[in-house]
Amino acid sequence: MAKATKKQALGRGLSALLKDPNNDIQNATDKNADKVVGNIVELDLDNIDVNPFQPRTSFNEETLRELASSIRELGVIQPITVRKMAFDKYQLVSGERRFRASKLVGNTTIPAYIRIANDQESLEMALVENIQRQDLDPIEIALSYQRLIDEINLTQEEMSERVGKNRSTIANYLRLLKLDPIVQTGMRDGFLSMGHGRALININDNGDQLDIYEKIIADKLSVRQTEALVKNYHNTTEIATPAQDETPKFIKKGVKDFAEYFGAKVDVKVAKNGRGKITIPFSSEEDFNRIKKLINSAK
Incomplete structure (x- = not known):
């Protein structure tokens, strides 16, 4: 004392x-x-x-x-x-x-x-000190890294030395700033983790990105489930249609409904006689059980 x-x-x-x-x-x-x-x-x-x-x-x-x-x-x-x-x-x-x-x-x-x-040193000290904090959300950290690039003219290699983080870690944070602003807000508000954000980065179309974002929130999907959903999005083929796009309107509408319900791009093949086949892809046992649960709940 x-x-x-x-x-x-x-x-x-x-x-x-x-x-x-x-x-x-x-x-x-x-x-x-x-x-x-x-x-x-x-x-x-x-x-x-x-x-x-x-x-x-x-x-x-x-x-x-x-x-x-x-x-x-x-x-x-x-x-x-x-x-x-x-x-x-x-x-x-x-x-x-x-x-x-x-x-x-x-x-x-x-x-x-x-x-x-001076002002530049003060900004750098404030940014580096804040990056080290444990209670910042991923977007706040990403914005701090971006300011170090824009206002202090640091390279990712120099930032890596200043903050003691791998360059790949810094790059992953910076990529979060490419997400749709609505998704970024969701991360800042704690609805999504960095893992969710990193999965969504791989969806280039903003409309599809927001659709999956809403599904994550509505169904409380884990990071692993989100990664499976994004994988399905990329791995499924485009809808097969007859020549000259003669797919009946009811099928076009139905395919969209299926995709929204199952969280995947459902493949539909239609023959000239009107018969067809619907394929629902899955990427893992967990994803298969998710789809199975959706089908059973619709009975």
């Missing part, structure tokens, strides 16, 4: 140093900069602005309240990181949830690490 009190007192002492106009530290080479930069300093919450480069745009209210309750009981265990903007003015680099939760419980100060960085 004595050690923690001493550390807190040190932070408050450094805070007083920063409030002295004669010690306005702007660069790492300034006098007393070594006493502040990299150390934990107790800063006034009112003197800290949120980071405009923050890639996260939404915060779960329930988890924020839980964090606020923890801060009320135990204090801020992990300091936030800020960069110095002007005399006694700072901007968040990372730790916005801790910043918001501290305000929520009525705290007036917060422990912080001070960095001196």
Whole structure:
């Protein structure tokens, strides 16, 4: 306890140093900069602005309240990181949830690490720090990677080194941004996992992609079931029709209904005498049982 009190007192002492106009530290080479930069300093919450480069745009209210309750009981265990903007003015680099939760419980100060960085460095630090978080959804992570490419001009190889992820992992996240915006929203809202999204990427037609997305939601399909559904979509052949597209209208309509019901492109062959054959493909025992269940439920 004595050690923690001493550390807190040190932070408050450094805070007083920063409030002295004669010690306005702007660069790492300034006098007393070594006493502040990299150390934990107790800063006034009112003197800290949120980071405009923050890639996260939404915060779960329930988890924020839980964090606020923890801060009320135990204090801020992990300091936030800020960069110095002007005399006694700072901007968040990372730790916005801790910043918001501290305000929520009525705290007036917060422990912080001070960095001196330009806008580009601040953006990179914020993006990389957020990518490392465990509670970001896949689309938020993908958008952070894309911003590192667009605004910091990092290659996938350079990102791999900065965030400690394989290049293939980064590529898989970036591919999620090719999904229809409705599907991306579904992932951000937690209706789909990254596994579902990776399966749906393989559907190029947006209309078909949305149809399968709706089926995943309606039938609560697992990732494996979704992968089987997408595989069926690609493996089934086009509907066989007589020359000059003389397929009767009732068959055309029926084929569409079958495809929607079974979640696969059903193959229909029609002979000149009007007789035909319907083929329903399946990719695994699990998929076969799914189709069987659908047929039995229609009896």
